[in-house]
Amino acid sequence: MANQREKQNNASLPHSVFTADWVRAAESRAAAQTGTTLYGLMTQAGQAAFTLARDLYPQRRHWLILCGHGNNGGDGYVVATLARAAGLQATVIAVPGERPLPPEAEQAQAAWLAAGGEIAAPDSAWPTESDLIIDALLGTGLTSAPRAPYEALIEAVNRHHAPVLALDIPSGLLADTGQTPGSVVRADHTLAFIALKPGLLTGQARDWVGQLHHSALGLSQWLEKQRVTLERLDAQSLPRWLAPRRPCSHKGEHGRLLVVGGDYGFAGAIRMASEAALRSGAGLVRVLTHQEHAGPLLTARPELMVQELTEASLADAEAWADVLVIGPGLGQGEWGKKALSVLRKSDKPALWDADALNLLAITPDKRQNRVLTPHPGEAARLLGCSVKEIESDRLLSARKLTECYGGVVVLKGAGTVIANESGGEAIADVGNAGMASGGMGDILSGIIGGLLAQKLTPFDAACAGCVVHGHAADLIAHQQGTRGLLATDLLPVIAQSVNPELK
Known part of the structure; x- marks a missing residue:
């Protein structure tokens, strides 16, 4: 337990x-x-x-x-x-x-x-x-x-x-x-x-x-x-962001999300992020990745729309989407760099994670309608400092990241910190040691992206997404303990967290 x-x-x-x-x-x-x-x-x-x-x-x-x-x-x-x-x-x-x-x-x-x-x-x-x-x-x-x-x-x-x-x-x-x-x-x-x-x-x-x-x-x-000025977030906070849906609502009202990533060897990352977006309530989720990954992704989750990432498909999907998620399994090769160079010109709300953050550290820019979700190592690269310096004051580190890159920053870890440049700050008091396993960050990216697609503000989507993510993991840990908890274990449970009226 x-x-x-x-x-x-x-x-x-x-x-x-x-x-x-x-x-x-x-x-x-x-x-x-x-x-x-x-x-x-x-x-x-x-x-x-x-x-x-x-x-x-x-x-x-x-x-x-x-x-x-x-x-x-x-x-x-x-x-x-x-x-x-x-x-x-x-x-x-x-x-x-x-x-x-x-x-x-x-x-x-x-x-x-x-x-x-x-x-x-x-x-x-x-x-x-x-x-x-x-x-x-x-x-x-x-x-x-x-x-x-x-x-x-x-x-x-x-x-x-x-x-x-x-x-x-x-x-x-x-x-x-x-x-x-x-x-x-x-x-x-x-x-x-x-x-x-x-x-x-x-x-x-x-x-x-x-x-x-x-x-x-x-x-x-x-x-x-x-x-x-600083708020503790837990499952009790969810109803303020996630009201019950209107009975006559349809998928078009719940957002069109584009997820880009999944270089060779990292198909699992794009699958977890995109399915988590569906589970969090996004209306439509479109995935651009390598052609070889399309079949396995569709077999695992036929509700996804999967295409090969090309220059033409990326231009079409960017125009179609309401919200963008880039980074899960993206890699730092030319394939990922080209995709990021296109999407960074978009003015649509976006979430950047994983190698999108590592590439951002090489070529920094600042924008307000973006959520960054670094772990301490990525945060250290973004600020050009050591992980020890990041961890010495996590709240201060999150503030520095928003000053440098704008938007909303989710500094992951035990007691995840969420901050924006206008002074909003929160600590997600959810989650457990079982989340120290591969793929958890991809799940979080998908959840926050899915909530952005449902028209939550970037800060609210980040706050709600972190709570949903940690709360889902807590539900599982309560049943089976923390050791051996997998990122994909969260997928069937996310729906319980994004429907707080059921509790």
Whole structure:
């Protein structure tokens, strides 16, 4: 079966995402406007964490709470105080600092000591009976690798047998990027406070966050009034893009899509992309590829219109189509270059993927009605940098790509990022590790192309397409697990995702 993160029900998670700096700057303002204090928010955070821990692990009786020298540690002190009051064994190990604790954390620490609690040093031996670990070491302000003694404590957590609940973010994970410059707590569950941060959803987040939970600490109504620039997308988002079809609609209303690619040895790519476009609801899909591929494609999917790619057929098909998809299996030889040189002159909405992106990196241009769908390697070629630089800040990388190439960029990966040049940004919180297999990108290209053909805007088509793609994979993984999941396994399931009214 899929792992916890892949099986979870995200129904309780908000769709708005805010940076850590924004949340820190907004906390005081939010507290004042809602009639509470920063310490009041801290006690609510501790109460939410305590309640979640009791719900998740009702039989665990000896909690080990690791507190850092900041407000994250303050949350931990509140949890410890509540655990002790509930009759549980609570052991606190805290990291001292060179400066005084923040006022709210100092107040929480004093409450713990007043309740009879004790504080052990970072190098203290851990009680052998500890059966639950609360990670309150490092919060969302971290910007570099954890240093001693935090690093040693994080490594000890990861060696321990007890489950881990991380408060706000697993210690060591960077809140705005999801990067891991050093040691990171591998949490079984993470409880985010006030708002979700980008680093909980993209980058390396899924390796460390476990099952994600959220508590707004009583600020939900206040948060709803704030301007959101980054959105978390999941299957609940689909109805806003994919309304039920009008009963008297016909295929001409749902778009004519041209898919070009499938050089020798890559017929599978063009087949998967074109069939995914059909499955996503495109009215008519026309394929231009090598003549040798026409028979197998028609045998596999007779609903496709397949022709040999020639200068004449390309001119005719471009004039016929509403939307263009080029790249799946295209190759970088003269055959693919000639096709791309014709289609790049078209002013019709288009999706470029795979070798179309590699060729674009050689001869760049900028246009607005185009969706680019690079994986990190292709993104690195497009920006002339390393994959490490792309992955160090996926949101920033997507923004840079839109600045250079215009249109909409889908930066694929765990926590796919969608961005456009006007500032629209989203993270697709769907998908699973089974999607790390060949052909998944071709399926995505077909889905987004099919949605473009159905007159969604490029940004909406990219957002909806990523969710449909990941959600279909999640449906399969829930039934059979992630290992051995094939790209073509998604084809029969896509229809469930593009018809959200059936759920």
